[in-house]
Structure formats: C-alpha cells, structure tokens
Amino acid sequence: MATLSLNDVRKSYGKTEVIHGVSIDVEDGEFVVIVGPSGCGKSTLLRMVAGLEEITRGTIDIGGREVNKLEPRERDIAMVFQNYALYPHMSVFDNMAYGLRIAGIKGDDLKARVGKAAEMLGLTTLLDRKPRQLSGGQRQRVAMGRALVREPSAFLFDEPLSNLDAKLRVSMRLQIKDLQRRVATTSLYVTHDQVEAMTLADRLIVMNKGVAEQIATPMEIYDNPANVFVAGFIGSPAMNFFPARIEGGHLHLADGSQLPAPAGVSEGSVILGIRPEHLMPAPLDAEGSLSVRVLAVETLGADAFVHATLGDGDADAIVFRVPGHDRPAEGERVSLMVEPGKAHVFDAATERRIAEA
C-alpha cells in the first residue's frame, strides 16, 4: 500500500526527448490508467516506474521514497506483462513463487502465500502445470498471480489483456477490477484500448506524443475533454469535428448553417465538436438544425451508425447514432439537432477547449 508520484518525469534517447514532463500523484489504492495511441510513450513511462528504463529527469516516488536510482527489485512493485512473460520451464507454482524465493521466503510461509493468491485467481488446480499446458486466459491469471503473491506497494500492468480474444478480455477486465478493489493496491495500468481505460480507471491519463494531455476521472474526460486530441481519442465512435467561425453571436459552419454561439467566446476560427450520441434526428429543416445527406448506414441491432455529409457538399463524413429500427435510407436528407450543452468548442489554433454550446 503506497502512494505513487511522478514529478515532471522526462525521458530522452540521446537528444530526442520522448516524454516531455509528466506529473501525477496516485493515491493509495487508486487505479490509474494511462491510455493513448501506440508510440505515445505510455509504456516507456510505466517501465520507468518499474525501473526497467532510466529516468532522464524528474523524480518518481513510491510510498514517499524516491526510487530513481533503485533496481526494479528494490522498488517493491510487481508487473504484469503483455505477453505474460511466464518462465516456460517452471510450473505455475514455481512461477508464482520465484520472486518470493529470491526474497528469501521459504517453506510453509511460501506455500501459504502462493496458495492464497492461487485461490483468489482460481488457479489452485493448475499449480503443477507448465505454462505451455495453459490457455491464454489461464496464463494471464498466472501472470496476475505472480504479481499478487508479492504483495507489493504497487501493481504495474503493461497492456495485459491485448493478447486475449474479445470475450475473454471483457471477463478478465472485470476480474482485474474486482481483484484490485479487494487487495486495494495502488495500480498503474497501460492500455491503448479506450474502453478498457474507461471501465477500469479511477483516474485516466490520456497521453499523446509524450505529453499527458489530460489527467482526470473517466466521466470528466468524456464530458469535458481538454482538447481536440482527447475529445477525439475517448469515445466510440469518435467525436465529429467541424471547422467553424464565430461571428455576430453565431457559429457559422462550412455549409452555411448556423448555430447559436456560446457566451464569452471572442470572434474567430474555432473547431466544433459533437459526439455521435449527441446528434438527434429532428423534423426536416427545423429551426437551428443541421442538414445532412446519408452516405451509409451500419446496423448493429439495437443501434445503427449513420455516416453522412454536411449539406450537399463533399465535406468530411460525420457519424451519428439512431435506433436500429428507425434508420434513414442511403441518399436521404436528414435534419439533426444538437443536444443542448453537449457541443464542444475548441480554439482552432491551440485546439484547446474554450467553451461548450
């Protein structure tokens, strides 16, 4: 049990800086997920916490103790790897016991601790097996068990579910969440999957190109994305963006349609962002609606996603969601209303969020 803090952590390879100063205080028992596209530096950041990568600048504290110069084993952390990294020649028991044995724990104490972790993960009957005799999900659980048994100050997860099939991923996700709640160990979890990030996290770090774009709870990030990148990355299907101008108290879109402008925003170029779920079909050509032409309809059953273009032009496609049984036809013209207060306005130059409309 411990807090974990990163203070302006930076990483450079030669002269190229790849992590540009990340700071966060993770509270004791908190589950923080680092999410971002591949190459954004999230794994590097995690590996710096683990002690597998050197920290170029800044400090990392675990449990109030600076760990910059400590070896991984001295940091009191445990890590779950993407490919599980189970020792292929050792049984499940020995895999889980290895770290404890190195720490000098033997005999009944060792057996008890491995036994307890195995029971929590439903691995008791598999303890004598070798990794190659296990299914993907079972291997994943052993990797979890190996971390759990150490009773560390913090768990580090490096994309632990990305090698599992979709169904197993959902059930493992729930298990990880449940387990973390029960042992209440501070956790740092890296993933590129925003659904995993949203469902697991107490707090999220959205990273892009080595920068922590936003650190907040999942719902706060969903409701108030700090900038265009975060807004586009979190949410599925992704948010629709429209270039627009604010002039005379109105938002002017490229096709000539107008929406009321938010208060307190000066005139100029902006980017308007609206999530697919906040665009609702309205009576044709209703006041303050957007007129779109349907390009294609993807039916999912309960819902359907409609791809359309604004006006008659060939502007970028926008996506909105309709009930599965009530969907427009291809080529049809549809009017859409924006749910009040759910549109986001970003500065066109800085891409930072400046208002909601």
Add this chain to the structure above:
Amino acid sequence: MAEGLVGTSRRSLTLAHVLLILGCVIVAFPIYYVTVASTHSLRTILNPPLPMLPGPETIENYREAVSGGINRIGGVGVDRLLLNTTIVALGIAFGKIVISMASAYAIVFFRFPLRMVCFWLIFITLMLPVEVRILPTYKVMVDLGLIDTYAGLILPLIASATATLLFRQFFMTIPNELFEAARVDGAGPWRFFKDILLPLSATNIAALFVILFIYGWTQYLWPLLVTNSNSMNTIVIALRKMISFADADTPWDLVMVTCVLAILPPVLIVVLMQRWFVKGLVETEK
C-alpha cells in the same frame, strides 16, 4: 513424404529402400570391416580375403591389447591413450561451452564499452583456423611451456566463435519481457543465468556437447604438434604412429583393436544422443 502420397509408387519405394540399404552398406562397411578384422588372428588378417563374420580371437585380441600389447608397439598403454583422449574431448567440450556461454551472456545481456569490438574480435577468430597459423602458434606453446600438457592440448581449442555465435543467437530469442519479469522478481545476473537461462539452454548445451566432444576426440593436427612424448598422445595420433612405422612385424590385429577403440566412444555418443546431435548440428551451422 508419406507412402502413397503424390507419386511415390510401389516401384519407386522399393528402389528407394534398395538404394538406402546399399548406401548404408557403403557407409557402414569400413567400420564393420575394421571391427571384424579386430576379432581375427594376425595370420587371418594377412591372408585376404578377410572372413566377413567375427572370428574366434575377439577376447584374445582385446585382452592382449589392453594388457600391454599396444604398449609394446606404441610405447604407451591403451588405457592411457583413451584417458588422454577423453580428457581432451571433455575438456574441449566443457571448456568451450563455459567460455562461450559466458561471453555470449556478456554480449547479449549487458551493455559495456567496446561491446561490438569484442564481438567482432571473437567473430574474426572464425577466419583463423589452426591450419593457417601453425608455426607461430606452436612457438607460443613452446614459450608458455605447454608442450606435452593437457592445457596445451585443450586451451587453444576452446575459444571458438561458432559456439559463442550459437549461444548469442539463442539468447537473443529470449523475450525481453521474460528478462524483465525476472528482474522485477528480483533476479540479478547470476540468478537470472542459473534459474532462467541455463534451464532454457539445456537442449542447446546437450547438442553442442555432442558436437564438441566429437570435435575434441577427432582432433589431429593440434595434438600432433603439441605432443612429443608418447604418454601424452591421443589415441588417433598413437594409431597413426603405429601405422607409419609399419613393417613386417606390425601386429595388425592389435592395430585393428586400437582402431576400434578409437572409433567406438564417439560413435556411441553420436548414436545414443542422436536426437540432440542432429538438432545441434543442423542448427549450429545455420
């Protein structure tokens, strides 16, 4: 291809068996021949054709060879020759494995200044076989007082790039994550080597052991150079001496026995450890 699959007719299958049996006869015959010869009396050997079945002198010949017969021709007992050869073969096999594992471990799992220079220095020794530096190497041996010593027979042969390259290649297939998991579990260099790397290398080591044992046992030029005293000869060199000084009195029956004793241990190792040997051979070279 399995029988009955594409185009393996009954006739071509029969032909295949005939050719293979013929091939095996040719390949095995020289060894069979000397083995049979070692069981006959000198008189039978000197009056060809040699009978194609083992003769009545088996026990007699071998007893005589072991109890001093070979000592009389070569000036050293066969037990000593076998001991020397075994020491050399095992020394080379173990020495090479230990040294090349250590250097491959350093090259793959550590970063240190001039790492690649060290690697190339080892690699280039591939291009300097004993044969191209015979005299100066001999001089080094003389200067270091290594003539007629086991160290002299073994040491110069245990630094080989091939074994180091093999281990390097194998170590590089160990996933990064496995290494990192071990580090997070608290394993330092020694524990990682002993608990993870060594068990995972077991089959490679076994395969390499067979190949190196054969390599050591069949050495010729090197033992020829660094042994003057008969008592330090390997069995192969001793055999060559017996033959080159052959005359009317040479007890060929005992020479044949020595020959069988020189062939038998490595053949047994190759046949008994066939699985590792074949795997090792095909993988070392590729």
Add this chain to the structure above:
Amino acid sequence: MNRATFPHFWLPLLLIAPQLAISAIFFYWPAVQALYQSVLREDPFGLRSTFVGLANFRNVLADPAYLNAAQVTVVFSLLTAGFSMAIALLLAVQAEKVVRGRGFYRTLMIWPYAVAPAIAGMLWLFMFNPSFGTLAAIPRALGIRWDPLLNSSQAMGLVVAAASWKQISYNFLFFVAGLQAIPKSLIEASAIDGAGPVRRFWTIVFPLLAPTTFFLLVVNTVYALFDTFGIIHAVTSGGPGKSTETLVYKVYNDGFVNLLLGSSAAQSVMLMVLVICLTAFQFKYIERKVHYG
C-alpha cells in the same frame, strides 16, 4: 524494441575476458606473427633474419611445387565435395520417400561423422591395402595394377574416397533437413500440374534446395581444404611424389619438416586470405538466406 540489459559495468568484462584472452594469445598473436614472418627471411642457422618484403610470396608463387599443391588441392576438393554431396543428396531424397525404417537408415548413416578424418583414411587403407586389404582384389579383378602407395592417381582416389565417405553423414543430415523444409503443398501442386517424379525433382525440389546446396558447397570446400589434413598425413604423407600434397599439408611440411619459416609463413598468410574470402562468402550467403524465409 532494444534488448533489455543489466546495468552492471565490470561483470560483463569479466565474463568475456577468458574468451578474449585465449583469442589474443592463441589466435591473434600467432596470426600477427605469421604476417610478420612472411616478410622476413631467416638465415639457415636461425640466427639472423632480414626484411625481404614480398619476396617470400613471390618465391612461393613461382615455386612449381606450390602450384602443384594448389592444383592438387583444387582437384581433391572438387572431387571430394562432388562425390560426397551427390551421394548424400541421392540418399536423402530416397530417405524422404520412405516412412518405415527412416530412423534406422539415419542411425547407420551418421556413423562416419564420429570418425576422425585420419582414422577414416586408415580404414580405407586397411580395406584397400595392396598386401592384405580384402577389397584390393576388386581393382585387381578389373585388371588394374593396384598400389595406391606408389601410383599417384590411385593414391588420390583413395584419399578422395576416404574424405568423401567421412563427409556423407554431414551432407545427408543437411539435405534431409532441407528437403523437409520444402512445403509439401508445392510438390502436390506440381503433381496436379502434371509433372512426373523426375520433373518434379529437377524443377521444384532441386531449385528450392539451392540454399542448402550452396551452404554445403562452402562447408565442404572448407572441409576439403583443412579438415582432411589428417587423412593425407596418415595415408599418403603427400605422396607418392607430391601427388597428394595439398596446400595445408605443404604449410605443415615446409614449416615443421623442412623448416622454411618465411615460405611457410607466406603460405599461411595466403591460406588466411582464402579462409577470409570463404567465410565472407558464407556469411553473405547466410544474409541472403534470411530472404528465403
């Protein structure tokens, strides 16, 4: 991703030191000495040596005995590599056809690998010894005056036979591995295209086996050049005349028996260049092999 490593500094140097030390003492120092010796000439008593530039090399290359050794080496290598690879390929193709007994055949086929080259030579000498070798009766029955210790081509024939015989195991194992790596679907596809067994072999199997064949060609050349020293030393000692004196045998003979230090060193250096070329060729080829998958 880059290889993850331990942060230690001295430990790796300690680990690599033994191999570097042995390489330096027994490989690099003598090789440098050979280079140095090759430009010196010692007086007959070994008391003084003078720098002679490339004179040793010129002398060696102008020496008919050296050219003879080079020619002997080429003939010996070509014959040895040719015979052992052809026989091994024939047998490997047959072994691919059969299912029953494959392990048995392989077990018999690998014996010669374990036999020292010198002993391989002796075995063939025993069998074909003109006075008591049983098989000497075969050439005699063909009307040949059989005496490999006096007749040059017979001597060459004997050492080539012994050298090829010893190498069959090695080539056989590699050809079998190469054949097994050829996807069965390709052979089946060509059969469906109407190719008969012989055509299938020459148009599909043999070309796909090319990487293995190239590789074996290099290995067999190196083997014939160097590893066969024992066969020649034990069976013919380079004779009769100098008809089986290969380059390596000549280096040894000139250095150790005739004590021509400068000449022997110059020959060593030329051999070194040959090995470097062969090794470079082999590794270039291995690079290529990556593309074959």
